[in-house]
């Protein structure tokens with residue numbers, strides 16, 4: 360079922376969960392067992408993130424450098440197929456522009472359609488560790504709005520329509536597309552208004568809904584949602600949450616995701632800084648409080664960035680849904 364249909368058919372907020380594909384070496388069974396605790400809550404869908412291939416450079420005996428592909432994670436499509444085989448849940452692979460050509464993305468879409476997957480989240484992705492700024496792959500997309508437009512165009516093309524064997528009335532969209540939004544603005548944007556104008560380009564190109572970056576102060580989400588509406592963005596905006604689970608995240612999350620951690624949360628974590636279990640508890644309680652408040656404000660769904668942790672998320676789900 361498409362997320363757009365789930366959203367329009369829901370009468371109360373539901374949880375969705377995002378997982379990261381495992382590193383090479385983890386077995387399919389280990390992955391599926393790691394997400395088993397979530398299944399008790401009958402999530403409507405599970406998002407699976409996508410990660411670009413990286414390269415490492417090795418110096419050779421003759422003084423030259425050789426480039427080697429480092430593919431560390433199992434692909435999102437493979438993980439989605441494994442989840443579908445075991446569990447009765449929709450899966451949503453993320454598709455990124457980073458490190459991929461337009462043709463490779465079309466091939467990915469064909470593979471997803473083959474598996475019967477008709478939900479995706481379209482994102483730009485980040486620069487490589489070795490790059491200062493994001494640079495598009497030659498033959499690829501520079502922005503997520505171009506990716507959304509490219510996906511819609513590909514599906515409308517005559518060759519795609521000929522390839523499709525299933526019944527789809529002309530003009531109907533096979534993929535339901537989600538995109539990312541940033542309540543505290545994307546770190547490359549000069550200001551929130553410009554960032555929201557760029558977000559609108561993604562919606563105008565055909566995105567069906569927005570999932571936000573994580574935030575720790577709900578007011579940031581409420582202000583963002585209001586600004587989006589004022590800018591003419593009408594699609595659902597699903598808030599994204601992540602419970603803090605370690606002391607290091609107090610600095611790591613702002614650095615990585617360019618967001619603020621409220622003073623009260625910072626103080627509460629600093630007070631128990633030497634007690635790992637207490638930090639975990641403080642983070643989960645804060646996140647549950649955010650979640651309850653968002654639901655009380657009528658959000659359609661709450662998206663959880665699980666980042667491989669299930670215990671804190673399941674505690675929050677128990678309290679809130």
Ligand code: FAD
Nearest residue numbers: 408409453482483484502503539545547548554557570572
């Ligand atoms: P874009 O929408 O392209 O925006 C990137 C920047 O460019 C912004 O500053 C925007 O304002 C600006 N911009 C956009 N369009 C234009 C334009 N036409 N002209 C000028 N400027 C423009 N990363 C991964 O690698 N894999 C994942 O699976 C993944 N999942 C994510 C899920 C969610 C819900 C979110 C919120 C983020 C996720 N990310 C993921 C991170 C994301 O890839 C990064 O935040 C990335 O830096 C931006 O991606 P985007 O799709 O928002 O980019």
